[in-house]
Amino acid sequence: MGIAEQLRAVQDKVQTAAATRAAALKSAEAPVRLVAVSKTKPVEDLKEAYDAGHRHFGENYVQEIVDKSPQLPADVQWHFIGHLQGNKVGMLVKGCPGLACLETIDSEKLARAVDKAWKAQYPDRRLRVMVQVNSSGEESKNGVEPSEVAELCKVIAKECEGLELGGLMTIGAPDYSGCRTEDFESLMKCREEAAAAIGCGVESLELSMGMSADYENAIREGSTSVRVGSSIFGARHYPPK
Ligand SMILES: *Cc1c(COP(=O)(O)O)cnc(C)c1O
Secondary structure (H helix, E strand, C coil), rough: CCCHHHHHHHHHHHHHHHHHHHHCCCCCCCCCCCEECCCCCCCHHHHHHHHCCCCCCEECCCCHHHHHHHHHCCCCCEEEEECCCCHHHHHHHHCCCCCCEEEEEHHHHHHHHCCCCHHHHHCECCCCCCCECCCCCCCCCCCCCCCHHHHHHHHHHHCCEEEEEEEEEEEECCCCCCCCCHHHHHHHHHHHHHHHCCCCCCCCCCCCCCCCCCHHHHHHHHHEEEEEEEHHCCCCCCCCC
């Protein structure tokens, strides 16, 4: 199957899972965003998905997103989903004008650095960001401890004028088994605490959770944005070091 067909198949599954969720809640179907994770994939692959109508793309590496973004049309909505080092903030902000969401804010220091760089570059529009939560508690995972999420969200919402708090993001447990109810419950709880700390409605904060192995399950659990790579673009091949 080509990329366009695989994309369509994933879109269909996203839709079905969203309908299942809505039926279980007896509510109207809420839209779920599909972010096509294109890290390591050539620009031609992204163009194929673009030509099939897709606009949201996710990348993990600053150099790669900065290389790719000028090669695609300006209406691409780029999501940065990798770990962001403080010394790369300027490069990302300047080099990717179509940055629609930075999903991996994991410290107050990083939030303030991104805020400052964004305001200097784009004084008239805010950058949507998400706080990355280490919901599975593994030491190796990036992300904020659940107990510290609300405070960081408050700093972003109240003190970072260049940023708009979009919600929370998590990668979740390491086994990718498709059964991560605990991560999801942790994320939901963080969202409640964050909404209370800021004084906003829970629904105004999005949840970014779910990858190729588990996005349908994540949507049924309430995820509003899924990040799917290999199911759309095929397995990734990393060049030998
Ligand atoms: C690579 C990556 C994905 C996509 O993973 P697949 O298993 O290929 O769908 C999603 N989220 C993050 C943070 C990633 O690094």
